[in-house]
Amino acid sequence: MRDGAQALLLTDVTKRFGGLVAVDALDLSVDYGSVHAIIGPNGAGKSTVANLVTGVYRPGSGSVAFEGTELSTRRPHDIARLGVARTFQTPQLFSSETVLENVKAGFADTASLPWWKASLKPPGQYRREAELDRDARALLARVGLAHDERTLAGALAYGKARALEIARALARQPRLLILDEPAAGLNSTEVAVLGELLMELRRDGMALVVVEHHMDLVASVADVVTCMAEGRVLARGTAAEVLADQEVVAAYLGR
Ligand code: ADP
Numbered sequence: 001m002r003d004g005a006q007a008l009l010l011t012d013v014t015k016r017f018g019g020l021v022a023v024d025a026l027d028l029s030v031d032y033g034s035v036h037a038i039i040g041p042n043g044a045g046k047s048t049v050a051n052l053v054t055g056v057y058r059p060g061s062g063s064v065a066f067e068g069t070e071l072s073t074r075r076p077h078d079i080a081r082l083g084v085a086r087t088f089q090t091p092q093l094f095s096s097e098t099v100l101e102n103v104k105a106g107f108a109d110t111a112s113l114p115w116w117k118a119s120l121k122p123p124g125q126y127r128r129e130a131e132l133d134r135d136a137r138a139l140l141a142r143v144g145l146a147h148d149e150r151t152l153a154g155a156l157a158y159g160k161a162r163a164l165e166i167a168r169a170l171a172r173q174p175r176l177l178i179l180d181e182p183a184a185g186l187n188s189t190e191v192a193v194l195g196e197l198l199m200e201l202r203r204d205g206m207a208l209v210v211v212e213h214h215m216d217l218v219a220s221v222a223d224v225v226t227c228m229a230e231g232r233v234l235a236r237g238t239a240a241e242v243l244a245d246q247e248v249v250a251a252y253l254g255r
């Protein structure tokens with residue numbers, strides 16, 4: 001992955017649910033080494049975009065391409081193997097497993113792809129469990145869970161569960177990471193830690209899509225902001241440009 005090279009390209013993507021057009025002729029691109037934030041009121045189609053990219057839904061029409069590979073006909077598992085990871089709006093963890101086991105499950109899912117961080121190896125090369133433990137612990141430290149590895153995931157406070165979800169997604173060695181409302185329910189310290197992590201991943205050259213309502217976070221991490229409303233792009237630009245847009249303000253205030 002090269003900084004500035006295009007990772008993801010959505011072209012004229014439409015998704016309907018019955019009579020409802022959830023995503024309407026959407027164009028969107030994300031480069032390596034950058035954060036593309038998607039904002040917009042509830043029901044705008046933001047999570048549907050995440051689901052279209054990760055194969056949970058198939059577009060009715062249009063193209064979803066990752067590194068030039070068409071994703072729209074592929075299954076979630078294949079898309080994950082190509083190097084796309086995501087977190088969900090509601091954390092999806094193995095609640096009766098420990099924090100450490102949850103991250104290790106992420107490694108176990110991974111295919112032998114080039115790793116964005118040279119210090120970690122593809123799973124086929126793990127000769128000893130100890131090595132896997134060490135790499136899982138390194139990821140836990142990275143997301144601020146160094147002292148929680150023995151805790152059952154189901155017993156984690158909400159903010160920590162969100163952090164664990166990110167660690168597990170990172171264990172999959174993605175080149176494109178999609179986070180659906182990662183700051184929702186976090187306290188201000190946790191949001192700051194999340195912001196630091198996103199900037200670090202961006203510096204590592206990862207391509208990031210962040211669906212988010214937390215505007216301070218968006219303003220501090222996003223290279224490009226797209227505001228969606230009713231499935232369409234209402235505004236796109238820098239955070240400063242988009243947040244100053246009268247239509248964006250009106251969409252958020254419901255006017
Ligand atoms: P956002 O994440 O921006 O709040 P969503 O992408 O979740 O919005 O939803 C966009 C629209 O599509 C909403 O009106 C929602 O009710 C609808 N929708 C999303 N998923 C489904 C589904 N599986 N079946 C029917 N309607 C859906």
Ligand code: MG
Binds near residue numbers: 046047048089
């Ligand atoms: Mg959503």
